[in-house]
Amino acid sequence: MSSKGKGDGLRVAGGVQKKTNRKGANTGVSGLEFHKSKGQHILKNPLVVQAIVDKAGVKSTDVVLEIGPGTGNLTVKLLEKAKKVIAIELDPRMIIHGDFMRVELPYFDLCVANIPYNISSPLTFKLLAHRPAFRAAVIMYQHEFAMRLVAKPADPLYSRLAVNTQLLARVGKNNFRPPPKVDSSVVRIEPRHPPPPVNFMEWDGLVRLCFSRKNKTLGAIFRQANTLQALEANYRTYQALQGNGGGAAGADAAVGIQSLGTAAGDDDVAMDHDGADDDDDDAMTVDGGPASKAGGGAAGGRRRGGSRVSPEFKELVMKVLTDNGLDTNRSSKMSQEEFLNMLALFNAAGIHFA
Ligand SMILES: C[S@@+](CC[C@H](N)C(=O)[O-])C[C@H]1O[C@@H](n2cnc3c(N)ncnc32)[C@H](O)[C@@H]1O
Numbered sequence: 001m002s003s004k005g006k007g008d009g010l011r012v013a014g015g016v017q018k019k020t021n022r023k024g025a026n027t028g029v030s031g032l033e034f035h036k037s038k039g040q041h042i043l044k045n046p047l048v049v050q051a052i053v054d055k056a057g058v059k060s061t062d063v064v065l066e067i068g069p070g071t072g073n074l075t076v077k078l079l080e081k082a083k084k085v086i087a088i089e090l091d092p093r094m095i096i097h098g099d100f101m102r103v104e105l106p107y108f109d110l111c112v113a114n115i116p117y118n119i120s121s122p123l124t125f126k127l128l129a130h131r132p133a134f135r136a137a138v139i140m141y142q143h144e145f146a147m148r149l150v151a152k153p154a155d156p157l158y159s160r161l162a163v164n165t166q167l168l169a170r171v172g173k174n175n176f177r178p179p180p181k182v183d184s185s186v187v188r189i190e191p192r193h194p195p196p197p198v199n200f201m202e203w204d205g206l207v208r209l210c211f212s213r214k215n216k217t218l219g220a221i222f223r224q225a226n227t228l229q230a231l232e233a234n235y236r237t238y239q240a241l242q243g244n245g246g247g248a249a250g251a252d253a254a255v256g257i258q259s260l261g262t263a264a265g266d267d268d269v270a271m272d273h274d275g276a277d278d279d280d281d282d283a284m285t286v287d288g289g290p291a292s293k294a295g296g297g298a299a300g301g302r303r304r305g306g307s308r309v310s311p312e313f314k315e316l317v318m319k320v321l322t323d324n325g326l327d328t329n330r331s332s333k334m335s336q337e338e339f340l341n342m343l344a345l346f347n348a349a350g351i352h353f354a
Contacts, residue, residue, distance in 0.1 A: 039116020053077045056112045056138040065108035067100045111137035120145045125284045128168045133191040146185035153333050160211040164284050205260040205353030210331035219327035228309040234352045259354040
């Protein structure tokens with residue numbers, strides 16, 4: 001990673017025009033061979049580069065973060081407008097070197113990038129977890145991923161990815177699809193200020209569970225034995241924590257809290273084929289850890305080996321759903337407000353998802 005100020009004269013490692021080497025590989029004018037595995041699809045049309053920069057609304061005072069500058073064609077345009085461009089590039093043949101997913105991000109006002117598509121989801125959630133929050137990110141994604149980010153309830157592409165992103169940011173597809181290829185779209189992401197007043201881990205535990213079978217009713221999802229077992233374990237742990245006032249025994253109990261949905265989700269998707277996602281399950285990491293496989297795995301283990309759910313606890317869960325008319329809802333059609341409301345209702349009953 002390195003940064004360049006206006007007029008620093010960024011050295012560019014290669015050209016941007018498509019050429020073919022002797023082996024028929026895709027190369028730039030410098031002869032650099034581009035690697036699909038690194039998501040190296042280079043922007044060749046200067047009008048597209050310019051349009052992305054224009055859409056970003058770069059101010060002369062802005063520190064701009066660029067992910068994957070590649071041969072630097074977007075970078076040089078950003079440098080014309082920004083105070084500073086900090087660019088992070090995985091490929092050591094490109095001048096500025098670093099893995100975006102591993103580096104600690106510096107302060108930035110704006111992020112502008114034509115990203116490697118293979119890390120779209122973790123990259124987006126790394127950005128959204130960054131503090132202080134930036135003003136906006138203008139990102140070129142693969143078209144289908146962009147559509148999933150902006151999908152609304154009842155859209156077939158609506159998923160945990162959309163719900164989580166839209167909880168943390170306002171997301172809008174720019175009215176701009178780069179010609180001539182129609183496989184990319186530019187999305188503008190504006191983190192919400194202030195951030196939503198919700199524990200993201202817990203929110204994600206609930207959403208993950210609900211979208212494990214997004215076309216099933218919530219009643220059916222919450223009646224699953226493994227779900228009830230994991231929820232009851234959390235319920236008991238929270239009760240112990242409250243009883244102990246957060247002391248040493250409370251800390252021991254806290255270790256037992258588990259995130260919901262992962263193992264159930266994985267199995268159910270495999271069994272169900274009902275279009276449930278989420279291929280991005282572990283990517284939506286915010287605040288130092290996803291609803292982890294380990295947590296979900298614990299739930300899965302209990303289901304196979306496990307303890308019984310008390311009838312009283314099952315009744316409590318079902319009561320929250322039925323009293324509030326939620327049992328017949330399907331997550332594929334639920335809005336963010338409905339999820340928030342449901343989480344508040346469960347929490348008020350002492351039921352927790354992480
Ligand atoms: C889609 S290309 C964009 C190149 C250039 N910005 C353009 O628009 O023509 C994505 C770039 O990201 C780089 N890249 C891939 N994975 C990365 C990572 N984890 N961290 C930083 N850069 C990465 C690739 O080497 C490639 O140069």
